[in-house]
Amino acid sequence: MPRRNSLGNLLQPAALRFAALTGLVLALGAAALSWVSLQHSVRLIPTELYAIAIAIFFAVLGGWAGHSLTARRPETRVFSRNDAAMASLGVTVREYEVLTHIAGGRTNKEIARKLGVSPNTIKSQAASLFGKLGAARRIDAIRKARALSLIP
């Protein structure tokens, strides 16, 4: 899975666009300031140049930071399990384990082998799970569990 680091973020189109825009705006602002200074016969003193340089630098830095912290790539979408719904339904840990395997498309026999128990056990736990979810078939169980954010 390709993870993006800071350097990668810096080179992203959005970051480049932002940097270009910031630079353009600040250049325009500086030009406006120069124009104003010339109109009023006032010299730009070094302190102002200093302040402008600091402003530009930290504006760019802040912009990059805001982008890096906020930009969310689609593939890094994390799923947060709805433990509250699980608790209110009374779904046990073992039943949830069975649920994940059911959602994974495995048969009861496969789940039984994977968990090292009898297929009859899986059947019992699946039946109990279906009752708690109000599902008649395993596809219903998957759909309802997804609707409740029990599984991705």
Added chain:
Amino acid sequence: MPRRNSLGNLLQPAALRFAALTGLVLALGAAALSWVSLQHSVRLIPTELYAIAIAIFFAVLGGWAGHSLTARRPETRVFSRNDAAMASLGVTVREYEVLTHIAGGRTNKEIARKLGVSPNTIKSQAASLFGKLGAARRIDAIRKARALSLIP
């Protein structure tokens, strides 16, 4: 699907607002600085504190801008069917119809009644669909179809 390019981003309301606000703030800040410098020949605040204040202000401003420009709103998640994958797999229209009903959690008998055909027909079409998807069970078919963006 509306694709965003660089120009489109630059012309977005958020970007325009940011550009205008940045320019305005910079101009005002510069004006205030000039005014203060001219009014008091004596510096009221130490230069370092002054620079730090500017740095903080513009860092925050830049951070807000970066956030605004790149934050992904909980956007309208529209599903676009992958017709190319459907065509390459040779999935027929009828098979796709059966697929949607399978994904809807319906049994073959229910699908048959809904489509007004024999359950045997649904079985045949489902079997053909499974072959094309490389799925052994209907849950596998749903998973692979979702992976191929054939269904939401």
Added chain:
DNA sequence: CCCGTTTTCACCCTTTCGGGTGATGGACGC
């Protein structure tokens, strides 16, 4: 009109699923 594809349906069979009931052992709290 002919040929290929699609759609439709039937019959066989095995596997999987789901419902129901009952039973045992362990953990936990009162």
Added chain:
DNA sequence: GCGTCCATCACCCGAAAGGGTGAAAACGGG
């Protein structure tokens, strides 16, 4: 200790699903 919950397993039975084969219509393009 006792009741409760959980996990485990077994059996029976019917329904659903899936695999395989075959074949009759319908449909569309060359």
